Amino acid sequence: MDFKNEDDKNKIDEYKMKKKKENFVLISAVCLAIIIFLSINYALTIIHENKTKIAMNKEQNKEEENKKDLTKDTDSKNNSSKDKTEDKEDVLDLSENGGFLKSSEDYAYDASEIREYILSNKEYNGEKRVFLTFDDGVTPGITDKVLDILKENNVHATFFVVGKTLNNAAKPYLERELKEGNAIAIHSFSHDYAKLYPNRNPDVSVIKEEAEKTYTRLKELLGENFKTNVWRYPGGHLSWKGLDGENNADEALKSLGLNWIDWNCLCGDAEPLKTRPTNKEEMMNFTKKSLIYWKQKDVVVILMHDGVGKNLTIETLPDIIEYFKSNGYEFGILK
Numbered sequence: 585m586d587f588k589n590e591d592d593k594n595k596i597d598e599y600k601m602k603k604k605k606e607n608f609v610l611i612s613a614v615c616l617a618i619i620i621f622l623s624i625n626y627a628l629t630i631i632h633e634n635k636t637k638i639a640m641n642k643e644q645n646k647e648e649e650n651k652k653d654l655t656k657d658t659d660s661k662n663n664s665s666k667d668k669t670e671d672k673e674d675v676l677d678l679s680e681n682g683g684f685l686k687s688s689e690d691y692a693y694d695a696s697e698i699r700e701y702i703l704s705n706k707e708y709n710g711e712k713r714v715f716l717t718f719d720d721g722v723t724p725g726i727t728d729k730v731l732d733i734l735k736e737n738n739v740h741a742t743f744f745v746v747g748k749t750l751n752n753a754a755k756p757y758l759e760r761e762l763k764e765g766n767a768i769a770i771h772s773f774s775h776d777y778a779k780l781y782p783n784r785n786p787d788v789s790v791i792k793e794e795a796e797k798t799y800t801r802l803k804e805l806l807g808e809n810f811k812t813n814v815w816r817y818p819g820g821h822l823s824w825k826g827l828d829g830e831n832n833a834d835e836a837l838k839s840l841g842l843n844w845i846d847w848n849c850l851c852g853d854a855e856p857l858k859t860r861p862t863n864k865e866e867m868m869n870f871t872k873k874s875l876i877y878w879k880q881k882d883v884v885v886i887l888m889h890d891g892v893g894k895n896l897t898i899e900t901l902p903d904i905i906e907y908f909k910s911n912g913y914e915f916g917i918l919k
Contacts, residue, residue: 676762676807682919683768683802683812691740692767692919695814696843701883703848714884714913716741716905717847719771719816719854720891722754727890729898731760737905739915740765743890744816747773747798755805762806767917769814770842773797780818786826791817792836799840814918815842822846845918847887848878851904853897854889867900868907884913 679686698715700706716734721727721743734741743761745768750758761768772780773794780791795815803810815837817824821844827833834844852861852870861867875881886904888897908915 676759676810678762678807678809678811679919680811682814683762683810684766684917684919685762688740688765688767688917691765691914691916693916695769695845695918698883698885698918699843699845702846702878702880702885704879708880708883710882712882712884712911712913713916714886714908715916715918716886716888717744717816717918718742718888718890719744719746719818720749720775720889721745722749722757723891723894724753724757726892726894726898727757728760730890730901731757731764731766733898733901733905734766735764737902737909739905739909740767740917741915742767742769742814742918744769744771744814745798745802746771746775747794747801748775750798750801750805752805758802758805765917767812767814767919768802768806768810769812769816769918770795770798770802771816772818773801775818777819781824784824786824786833788831788833788836791833792840795837795840795842811841813841813843815844816846817844820846845885847885848880849875849884850887851897851900853894854887861896861900864896864900864903867896868903871900871904872907884908885918 677686678684679689679692681689682692684692693713693715697706701708716739718727718730718741722745727743730741743766745754745758747770758768772791774780780787780794799812802812817827817833821827827844837844849871851867852859852874853867854860855870861870871886875884888894888901888904890897
C-alpha cells in the first residue's frame, strides 16, 4: 500500500491497533461468557445431581423405614402369636377326676378303693401295683430332685402337699408335678398335731378348715378347675382315735369330696431318730420289712417324704423304684 505521508501511516497503525484491542476485548468477553455459561451449567448440573441424590436418599430411607415398620409389625404379630401359644401351653389340661392331667388318666386309681385293698377290707385279684407317695412338700431343693428321679425312671407319684408351703414360689413345682404325670393331694395346711388333734382328739372344725384353706390355695396357683379327691391325715388315720366317730372328720372331709388314705409300706424317713435309717442299705431293708406286716402285698402304697432334709430318701429312691420294678409292680397315682 502506498502512503501519502508519514501521518497517514501512523493513523493506519493506530487504527489497526485499536481494532486489535477491540477484537481482543470482544474475544475475551466471548470467552468469559462461555466460561461463565459453562460454570453456570456445571453448577446447575451439580445442583440437579445433588437434588436427585437427596430425593433418592429420602426414598431409600423411606423404604428402609417401611421395612423396619413391616419388620416391627411382623415381630409384633409373631410375638403376639408366640404369647398366645405360650398362654395356651401354660393352660393345664386338668382331669375332672382328681389332681392330675387328663393325659395321666390311664394309670390313676380311686384312692378310697385302694385304701380298702391295703386294709384288706376288699379282695384284690389284679396286677401287682405300687403307689409312690410323698408327704410334706413343696420343698425347693428336695421336691425337684424327687421329680428328676421319677422322670429318669419313667414312673409317677402322688404328692401330698402341705398348705403352708404353697407360696407363689411353689407354683412351678406344682405345675411340673402335674405336667410330668404325677398327682397332687392334700396333707393339711399346718401339719400341726396340736392344732389338728388337741390332747390327741381330732378337732373336726380345724381339720375341715385346713383342708378348705389348702384347697383354696391350690386353686389360686393352678386354676379354678383344679380339684383333688385325696387327703392324708398328718400322722396317718390309724394313729388317731375318733376320726370315724359321730360328727367325725372323715365325713367332714367327704363333704368336700376328699377321701383319706394311709399306707402299707414306708421307707422310714420320718421314724424316730433311734429307728430311722441312716444309709441307703438300711432304708432299703426298712422298706422291704415294713411290707411284711401287711396281708396285702400286691397293692402297695409306700410312704416317703419330700420335706426339708430328706436327702437320704432322694439317694435311696432309685433303688426303691428298681426294687418294685424288678418284682413286677406297675406304678400308679391316686385319684
